[in-house]
Amino acid sequence: MCHLDEAGFAMSLPTSYSWSLVGQPLRIAYEAPQGRRVNVIGAYFSHGPLSGRLEWDSYASVPKQKGKARKTRAEIAAAHGLEPVCLGAIDSQRLLAFVWRLAGRPAVYARGWRRSRRLVIVLDNYSVHKSQAVKDALPELEAAHIELFYLPSYSPELSDIEPIWRAVKGHGMPYRTQTVLSAAKQAVDAALTEKAEQLREAAAKMENFESLAA
Helix, strand or coil, X not given: CEEEEEEXXXXXXXXXXXXXXXXXXXXXXXXXXXXXXXXXXXXXXXXXXXXXXXXXEEEEECCCXXXXXXXXXXXXXXXXXXXXXXXXXXXXXXXXXXXXXXXXXXXXXXXXXXXXXXXXXXXXXXXXXXCHHHHHHHHHHHHCCEEEEECCCCCHHHCCCHHHHHHHXXXXXXXXXXXXXXXXXHHHHHHHHHXXXXXXXXXXXXXXXXXHHC
């Protein structure tokens, strides 16, 4: 079983407290959250052989273009130091690609591929999770031993990945403001990589404890 969810990281994260020399006020750069940001789709395995594992994909987004002069996707990505594949929203196509990756389906697979062990993916009722594309994919997912289990509305406390997002946002990113979008994405990925390692270590310790107790 794994818990899937999305999270957004603004260029300026909420600040808590800091210090400065007397007479020298600390000034922190700020960018409105409606502008550039990094969006992440992630999944945390809470039960089963992969327990303690955190997987994610991150994408950078920019405000919609205005005016008649339009830049291509490649030009926009290059302007922010990114590859085009790293740009854009988390839509149904990216969600389904992530689900198949969680399930372990290889890039080249035989027709009728299915998991040997059932995978339950717990997720909320976000519109992308219940889009027509996802509904159309349900028969294929079910045939591959993948079940999407939707939580009741307005119950984020039931998702095991929510505390992970809070920990990463609140403690995993000491630099609270980024000025370059590619640097923001790198910072998010670095914080998630560190958190994933912590979760793996905690799961390994728990497994050792349980084996000794048995």
